[in-house]
Amino acid sequence: MVRLDENEISFPDPELYDGHKGIIAFGGDLSIERIWLGYQLGIFPWYNPGEEILWWCPDPRFVLFPKELKVSKSMRKILNKNFFTITENQNFREVIKNCQQTRRKGQDSTWLSNELMDVFVKLHEYGLAKSIEVWKDDELVGGLYGIQIGKVFCGESMFAKVSNASKAGFIYFVENNKNKIEIIDCQSYTEHLESLGAKMIPKKEFLTILKKNNELR
Structure with missing residues (x-):
């Protein structure tokens, strides 16, 4: 792994460096400039709050091509009946706050620190991050957020307070x-x-x- 210099906004080339179990580098900071550069290179932060910042670019990569989306019959019925009201970029801060507070199976704490939350909120204000909100009876019951780079959407996290809410938002x-x-x-x-x-x-x-999408932006 490569230790990053806090005074220099740079990363090792993920095409030339495999890292350790997907970890490309560690250290550095969580400045907006570094976060944005990292995502443009396919590198994202994932670490436990209070510990060293870890920067990842796993191989293989888990992705979804929109044309390969699978929607079950039961989910299609839920969507067709308008069980949920779904909006985009209406309450980014509450979506990311709920993602932070949601406890995941096998995790004792959240990876989403307050500092990292603030960076994502700033990226949203700059038009670089977006959210999807899922509502039921005017209550926010699910959602997701991520960063948009050209035609690449880097999904960060999602949450659901009721069954099928996050799935409906994603679909x-x-x-x-x-x-x-x-x-x-x-x-x-x-x-x-x-x-x-x-x-x-x-x-x-x-x-x-x-890389193709970065060149086309």
């Missing part, structure tokens, strides 16, 4: 942005997203798509 997002998005980066494997059509692809393939 809505994919179906309503399929002409604007070439690939969704899901980062790490989950059964939840695999059931919706996400799959593993080689890191090199993902980085090639990402």
Whole structure:
């Protein structure tokens, strides 16, 4: 692993450096400039608050191509009946706050520190991050957020307070942005997203798509 210099905004080239179990580098800081550069290179922060910042670019990469989205009959019925009201970029701060507070299976604490939350909120204010909100009876019951780089959407986290809320938001997002998005980066494997059509692809393939979108922006 490479230790990053806090005074220099740079990363090792993820195409040339495999790292250790997907970890490309450690250290550095959580400045907006460094976070944004990292995502443009396919590198994202993932660490426990209070510990050293770890920067990841796993191989293989867990992604979803919008045309390969799988929607079950039961979910299609829920969507067709408008059980939820779904919006975009209406309450980014509350979505990320709920993602932070949601406890995941096998995790005692959240990876999403207050400092990292503040960075993502700033990226949203700059138009670089977006959220999907899922409402039921005017209550926020689910949602997701991520960073947009050209036609690549880097999904960060999602939450659900009632059954199928996050899944409904994700399906809505994919179906309503399929002409604007070439690939969704899901980062790490989950059964939840695999059931919706996400799959593993080689890191090199993902980085090639990402690089093309960076050049087209």
